[in-house]
Amino acid sequence: MRVAAVYYDGQQARPHPVTLCMEGDKLLLQGRDIARREALADLSIPPPLGNTPRLILFADGGRCEIADRQAFAKLLPDSASNLVTGLENSWPWALAALLLTVALVVGVYLAGLPYAARVAADHVPPQLSAQIDEQFFASLDQTLLKPSALPEARRMAIQHRVQSLSLPVGGGKPARIEFRSAPQLGANAFALPGGSVVLLDELVNLAANDEEIIAVLAHEMGHVAEKHGLRQMLQASVVGLAMTWYIGDVSSLLAAAPTVLLETRYSRDFERRADAFAVDALRANAISPSRLADMLQKLETAQQAKKPDDAAKSGSALDYLSSHPNTEERINRLRSQ
Numbered sequence: 102m103r104v105a106a107v108y109y110d111g112q113q114a115r116p117h118p119v120t121l122c123m124e125g126d127k128l129l130l131q132g133r134d135i136a137r138r139e140a141l142a143d144l145s146i147p148p149p150l151g152n153t154p155r156l157i158l159f160a161d162g163g164r165c166e167i168a169d170r171q172a173f174a175k176l177l178p179d180s181a182s183n184l185v186t187g188l189e190n191s192w193p194w195a196l197a198a199l200l201l202t203v204a205l206v207v208g209v210y211l212a213g214l215p216y217a218a219r220v221a222a223d224h225v226p227p228q229l230s231a232q233i234d235e236q237f238f239a240s241l242d243q244t245l246l247k248p249s250a251l252p253e254a255r256r257m258a259i260q261h262r263v264q265s266l267s268l269p270v271g272g273g274k275p276a277r278i279e280f281r282s283a284p285q286l287g288a289n290a291f292a293l294p295g296g297s298v299v300l301l302d303e304l305v306n307l308a309a310n311d312e313e314i315i316a317v318l319a320h321e322m323g324h325v326a327e328k329h330g331l332r333q334m335l336q337a338s339v340v341g342l343a344m345t346w347y348i349g350d351v352s353s354l355l356a357a358a359p360t361v362l363l364e365t366r367y368s369r370d371f372e373r374r375a376d377a378f379a380v381d382a383l384r385a386n387a388i389s390p391s392r393l394a395d396m397l398q399k400l401e402t403a404q405q406a407k408k409p410d411d412a413a414k415s416g417s418a419l420d421y422l423s424s425h426p427n428t429e430e431r432i433n434r435l436r437s438q
């Protein structure tokens with residue numbers, strides 16, 4: 102059988118009317134002043150695409166268009182698979198490609214992104230860190246936080262105690278300790294991404310002695326030493342940017358950003374590392390790590406005593422609450438030190 106086609110030689114735009122036929126495993130192309138005989142193996146035949154003409158591509162750039170798809174199917178039954186069989190043939194590959202892509206994205210997210218964030222966090226200059234925290238204070242002081250009601254002498258005493266702590270190598274002294282009150286949040290302390298630590302009156306009042314306060318601050322210093330807040334913030338920004346790119350809507354994302362950052366919680370791993378830092382720091386200052394366990398227990402009890410809707414309202418920027426489900430595990434680990 103012969104099939105009508107249009108041939109382009111790949112050099113000039115001029116179409117040549119030709120006929121195609123098979124000779125064994127070779128395709129024979131004949132026109133008025135043209136003839137080619139090519140092994141099928143040397144030809145590229147793209148799968149059918151919608152209702153467009155079928156194509157045969159030659160290695161030298163030549164190209165054949167066959168408008169009669171039925172005739173093409175008879176001429177080259179093997180490569181004339183319809184759309185459904187085409188999909189059947191290609192879906193395992195498509196699925197494999199999709200799975201590979203997902204695995205890659207997850208892999209980058211799980212390993213690459215935290216690594217990049219850690220490296221980047223180490224290169225954030227102190228002035229920028231300070232600015233970041235100022236932004237946080239500007240926002241938090243208008244919403245969740247109120248001025249501390251602790252007597253100045255009490256605040257000075259705690260500050261002094263923190264300044265005179267000797268810490269394991271690697272630092273971790275907070276850039277500053279800020280005293281605030283937040284009845285809505287309850288007893289708590291948290292480190293901001295730039296390295297400031299916020300200590301709430303409610304926690305100071307809940308502690309039985311200064312060692313318990315220092316124990317909590319030592320844990321926060323663990324977050325500061327390893328820049329957990331900054332790393333988490335950098336990661337969230339990257340994910341935010343990616344989402345913006347994907348969704349294409351910047352404004353809604355920007356509007357949600359402060360809330361998202363506040364509600365970002367430390368990972369279990371960060372909590373474990375901050376606890377380990379606290380254990381070392383407390384030991385180095387002759388304070389038993391079980392002071393932190395005592396305090397965690399009290400915070401847990403205080404939180405459970407809160408009304409459920411209060412607890413829901415206070416679910417922001419809460420370091421101790423954030424680790425709620427793991428608290429018992431953390432207490433046991435601290436007591437066994």
Ligand SMILES: [Zn+2]
Pocket residue numbers: 320321324367371372375420421
């Ligand atoms: Zn923590």
